[in-house]
Amino acid sequence: MTASVISAGSVPRSGRAAQGAIELRRVSKRYGDVVAVDELDLTVQPGEFVTLLGPSGSGKTTTMMMVAGFEEHTAGSVLIDGSPVDTLPPRERNLGVVFQNYALFPHMSALENVEFALRMRKVPGPERRQRASEALDRVGLGKMGDRKPRQLSGGQQQRVALARALVFKPAALLLDEPMAALDKRLREQMQEEIKTLQKSLGISVLFVTHDQDEAMAMSDRIVVMRDGKIVQSGPPEEVYNHPETDWVASFLGDTNLIPCTIVERDGEEAVVDLGGLGLAKVRDRGASGENYAVSIRPEHLKFRTRTSAGNGCAATLLSSTNLGATVRHRLMAGGHELQLRELSSDRGAGIVPDEELWVGWDADKAQLLVLES
Amino acid sequence: MSNATLAGPRPRGRDSPPSADSTPRRRRSGWWLLLAPILAFDVVLFLTPLGKLVGASFADNAYQRVLEDPLVLRALVNTLTISLVSTIVTVVLGYVIAMVLWRAGNVTRVILFAVVLLPFWTGILVKNFAWAVLLQDNGLVNAFLQGIGLTDAPIPLLHNRFAVIVGMVHCLLPYAVFPIFSSLTSIDDRLGLAARSLGAREGSVFRRITLPLSLPGISAAGLLVFIISTGFFITPVVMGGPGDMMIANQIDYYARQLTDFSGAAALAVILTVMVSILVAVYQRVLKAGGQHEDN
Numbered sequence: 001m002t003a004s005v006i007s008a009g010s011v012p013r014s015g016r017a018a019q020g021a022i023e024l025r026r027v028s029k030r031y032g033d034v035v036a037v038d039e040l041d042l043t044v045q046p047g048e049f050v051t052l053l054g055p056s057g058s059g060k061t062t063t064m065m066m067v068a069g070f071e072e073h074t075a076g077s078v079l080i081d082g083s084p085v086d087t088l089p090p091r092e093r094n095l096g097v098v099f100q101n102y103a104l105f106p107h108m109s110a111l112e113n114v115e116f117a118l119r120m121r122k123v124p125g126p127e128r129r130q131r132a133s134e135a136l137d138r139v140g141l142g143k144m145g146d147r148k149p150r151q152l153s154g155g156q157q158q159r160v161a162l163a164r165a166l167v168f169k170p171a172a173l174l175l176d177e178p179m180a181a182l183d184k185r186l187r188e189q190m191q192e193e194i195k196t197l198q199k200s201l202g203i204s205v206l207f208v209t210h211d212q213d214e215a216m217a218m219s220d221r222i223v224v225m226r227d228g229k230i231v232q233s234g235p236p237e238e239v240y241n242h243p244e245t246d247w248v249a250s251f252l253g254d255t256n257l258i259p260c261t262i263v264e265r266d267g268e269e270a271v272v273d274l275g276g277l278g279l280a281k282v283r284d285r286g287a288s289g290e291n292y293a294v295s296i297r298p299e300h301l302k303f304r305t306r307t308s309a310g311n312g313c314a315a316t317l318l319s320s321t322n323l324g325a326t327v328r329h330r331l332m333a334g335g336h337e338l339q340l341r342e343l344s345s346d347r348g349a350g351i352v353p354d355e356e357l358w359v360g361w362d363a364d365k366a367q368l369l370v371l372e373s
Numbered sequence: 374m375s376n377a378t379l380a381g382p383r384p385r386g387r388d389s390p391p392s393a394d395s396t397p398r399r400r401r402s403g404w405w406l407l408l409a410p411i412l413a414f415d416v417v418l419f420l421t422p423l424g425k426l427v428g429a430s431f432a433d434n435a436y437q438r439v440l441e442d443p444l445v446l447r448a449l450v451n452t453l454t455i456s457l458v459s460t461i462v463t464v465v466l467g468y469v470i471a472m473v474l475w476r477a478g479n480v481t482r483v484i485l486f487a488v489v490l491l492p493f494w495t496g497i498l499v500k501n502f503a504w505a506v507l508l509q510d511n512g513l514v515n516a517f518l519q520g521i522g523l524t525d526a527p528i529p530l531l532h533n534r535f536a537v538i539v540g541m542v543h544c545l546l547p548y549a550v551f552p553i554f555s556s557l558t559s560i561d562d563r564l565g566l567a568a569r570s571l572g573a574r575e576g577s578v579f580r581r582i583t584l585p586l587s588l589p590g591i592s593a594a595g596l597l598v599f600i601i602s603t604g605f606f607i608t609p610v611v612m613g614g615p616g617d618m619m620i621a622n623q624i625d626y627y628a629r630q631l632t633d634f635s636g637a638a639a640l641a642v643i644l645t646v647m648v649s650i651l652v653a654v655y656q657r658v659l660k661a662g663g664q665h666e667d668n
Contacts, residue, residue, distance in 0.1 A: 070566050090569040097570040103563035107585050116581075120572035168572065 019081055020046045020172040020204035022067060027076035029062050029228075036062045038228040039076065044172065044204050049195070051207040051215040054225035055251070060208045063225070064174050067206060069093050080171055091120070096165030096173045100180055102157045104149040110136065110160045111145035117168040135167040136160070138197070155186045162197070172204040179214065191217050212252045216240060224248050241297070242367050244287045249295040249369060256296045256338045259371065270368050276334025280311040282366040289370030298328065298341035300365035303350035304358050312360030333359055430638035439636045439643070445623055452620040452644070453651075455534065455609075456602035459541040463598045464591060466542065467549025471590075474550070475557040493547040501540050501611040508536055508612075536612040541605055548601060549594040556590025557583070592659050596652060603648050620644050 022044040029037040037059040044050045052060035065071040067078055069090035077084050085093050104113050114132040123131070136142050139159035149157055158178060165173060175194075179187045195218050198205050209215055215222050216236045223233040232239055232248050243249035246257050260272040263279065270284035272294060282294050304312055315333035327347050329340045340359060342349065351357065430436070439445045474485050492500055507513045508530035515527040530536060560583065568578045606621035620640060627637040 068566075068570055070569070090566070091572045091574065093570075095570060097567065099563045099567060101561070101563070103561060103567040105564060105568075105582060116568065116573075117571035120574075120577060164567075164571065 020044070021079075021081050022172055022204065022206060023079040023082075024063070024067070025077045025079070027063070027066060027073045027078060029059070029066060029071060030074045035228050037066070037073070040228070040230060042223060042230070044206055046204055047202045049198055049205045049207065049218060049220045051209060051219040051222050052225055053209060053212060053215040053222050053251075055210055057227075058225040059228035060210075060225050061176055062228075064176055064206060064208045068095055068097050068174055094168075094171045096168070096170035098158070098161045098165050098173070098175045098178045100177045102149075102161035102178075104157055104160055104164070106149050109146050109148055110141060110152065113149070113160055114145075114164045114167050116164065121168060132163075132167055135163040138166075139163045139193075154182050155190060158182070158190060159193075162194070166197075166201070166203075170203075172206065173198070175205060175207045177209055177211075179209075179211075187214070188217075194218065216252075224251065226251075241365070242283060242285055243295055243369055244285055245289075245370050245372050246293055246295065247372050249367070254298050254339060254341075256298065256301065256336075257293045257371075258296070258336055258338075259291065259293045260368070262292060262368070269363070272368060274334065275336075277311075277313045277336065278334070280366060281363040282368045283364055284368045287368075287370045289372070291371035293369055293371045295367045295369055296338075296361050296365060298339040299326075300361050301331075301338060301340040301359050302342075302361065303340070303348070304360040305350070305352055306356065306358050311363060311366065312358055315357050315359045317357060331357075331359060426638045427642055429635050430642045432635040435633075435635035435639035436643075438633075439627070439639050444618075444626075445620075445640065447616075448618050448620045448623040449643070449647070451609075451617060452603055453647075455537055455541070455605075455617070455619060456599055459538050459545060459602050460595055460599040462538065463542050463545040463549045464553075464595050467546055467594055467598075468553050468587075468591065470546070470550050471553035471557055474554050489547055489550050492543055497544055497607055498611070500543055501608055504536070504540050504543065505531055505611060508539070531612060532614040534613065534617050537609050537617050540608040540612045541602060544605075544608070545598045545601060548597050552593040552597065553587060553590040556587045556593075560586045588659075592656075596655065599655075600648060600652070603644060 022042075024040050024042040026039045026041060027037060028035065028039050040059075040063060042050075042063070052063060054060045062071060066073045069085070069088060073086070077086055079085065080093060080095070104110075105116065108116070111129070111132050114135050115128050118128040118131060133142060133145060136145055139162055141156060141159050141163070144152060144156060144160075149160065152160065161178070178194075179190055182190060191214060207215075207218065219236050221233060222236050222239045224231050224239060226247065232244050234242075239248065240252050243252065243255075249255045249257065258274050258277060260274050260280075262270055263273055264271040265284055265286075268284055270282055272280055272282055272292070274280050274294060280294070306312070306314075313333045315331040315338070318330040318332055318337070320330075321328045322344065325344060326341050327344050329342075331338045331340055338359065470485070470489060474482055474489075477485060505512075509515070510527040510529070510531070512530070514530060515524075518524045518528065519526075564582050564586070565578050568582050573581065603619075604621055605619055606625065609617050609619050609622055620643075624637045624640045624644075627633045627640060
């Protein structure tokens with residue numbers, strides 16, 4: 001048992017790129033009658049950065065805790081690198097975990113925190129200190145090793161937590177809302193640093209967050225969760241631009257939802273009747289339900305002239321709000337209130353004075369989706 | 374100059390490390406007036422009698438007299454050893470109970486709390502006599518031991534040092550359980566999870582995380598229990614033998630049997646000074662231990 005931990009801990013770096021596949025097969029978690037996670041299927045490929053994105057109560061943290069081994073699943077199977085780990089305690093799963101508030105050991109210095117995993121693996125003193133300070137160097141804290149966690153800032157504490165989770169060369173890294181406690185600027189900086197670190201190590205990451213910007217910025221793949229189920233998964237741009245339901249569309253940012261009826265569906269494209277906005281060609285992912293709507297992101301609506309090609313409609317301007325980098329316009333068009341967002345530097349581009357105001361969008365930016373609510 | 378601008382907390386970036394100079398300094402006169410009631414109370418009801426006691430202890434060569442009394446020296450040694458053993462046993466047992474309380478579910482926790490608190494609310498005489506009944510030669514414990522054939526004759530469990538320590542530990546337990554329990558509950562549960570994810574077994578989690586982080590509770594419990602132990606008076610009388618008398622019994626003897634009040638006062642001062650020295654040493658040692666932990 002100990003032997004396997006030691007060998008896993010001392011796998012050379014070059015051998016790691018092939019490791020780190022996490023697979024969940026129909027994994028469920030029930031608390032009595034409550035289903036927290038419902039028959040979840042999920043795969044993290046070696047080296048992939050996968051984000052579980054969802055509101056609180058969607059089961060994303062429970063899912064991560066089951067992978068880490070802190071929560072027992074009530075059905076299904078968790079596999080790491082192809083072998084089931086369902087009966088393994090957390091210490092034998094060889095996964096680096098970074099917790100929401102870092103969970104640094106307050107009575108140990110930064111270096112001792114990082115050394116902990118190596119100490120548990122009985123790595124001899126000099127090598128242990130050497131490897132721990134290398135790990136601290138890697139996160140830019142080489143000189144802070146003597147400090148106690150309370151003497152470090154939030155960002156530094158997070159770096160220590162990262163170094164601690166990486167020092168024993170785990171198969172994969174699990175991050176549970178690691179940036180929730182940081183302010184916006186630092187959060188963006190840490191997002192980039194974590195991403196860079198992840199790429200340079202080639203390590204797989206399972207990341208849990210409720211922050212859609214964070215998910216967009218960091219992920220190779222976003223898995224949107226709701227009520228213990230996956231509602232959509234795919235690369236960030238795809239999930240953002242082509243949501244399958246109105247819930248996903250609104251959860252991942254602002255959008256205009258225009259109820260519609262389908263006139264014709266043909267593979268990737270569909271023709272829909274948008275009521276007052278007329279007929280329009282939109283993207284179709286083949287989702288089926290009772291009611292449909294078209295989602296157009298505010299930044300994909302443009303001011304245009306009546307003669308422009310593509311979809312469009314006459315509109316009246318209700319209000320404009322300057323948000324700094326962007327300007328948000330509220331418009332009335334075809335009986336619908338729409339939001340249009342443009343860069344402040346391009347404000348009013350496309351508006352022709354003394355002519356009727358006209359808004360339009362490109363067919364591939366309008367997504368047909370199922371209206372759930 | 375108005376110092377209104379200084380009074381507000383200085384805005385601090387969330388990412389800046391805490392700095393020592395960030396607390397605004399307030400200079401207001403008259404703050405001590407707030408202390409006046411408690412000061413007056415203390416002076417009248419505590420410091421004045423204490424002063425009188427110390428004064429009385431210097432009369433009639435009291436110190437020389439009591440220190441030449443072999444019974445007093447015996448009682449001093451008894452007090453220290455019984456208190457020390459009781460403290461160690463109480464803190465160890467208290468730690469176990471606190472751990473169980475900490476890990477228990479809500480219902481179990483309420484029941485256990487009641488069990489721990491019950492002796493707290495029961496008079497010391499009641500507790501001691503209850504133990505006397507249990508431990509006497511034809512008591513429950515001896516009957517049980519003979520019943521299962523472990524012993525043929527009753528073994529002496531009462532009127533000896535063992536009995537004194539049992540009685541004291543029973544009274545002292547709540548004083549150890551609560552400080553330790555509160556220091557355990559202040560430990561973030563995720564520290565244990567983090568340690569496990571880093572490869573720690575349950576034993577290592579306890580030794581390297583739980584135990585060091587509950588040290589403040591242990592030291593508070595140890596201090597409290599030891600100080601209370603040194604003043605035990607009824608338990609040695611009810612449960613101890615003639616050789617188990619403690620210093621409080623000697624003070625009682627001097628005051629009531631010999632009506633030697635200066636001798637009793639001198640004994641009280643000796644006890645207070647001795648305990649104070651021990652407490653000072655104890656805190657020194659703890660502080661030093663805290664700085665060198667885990668090296």
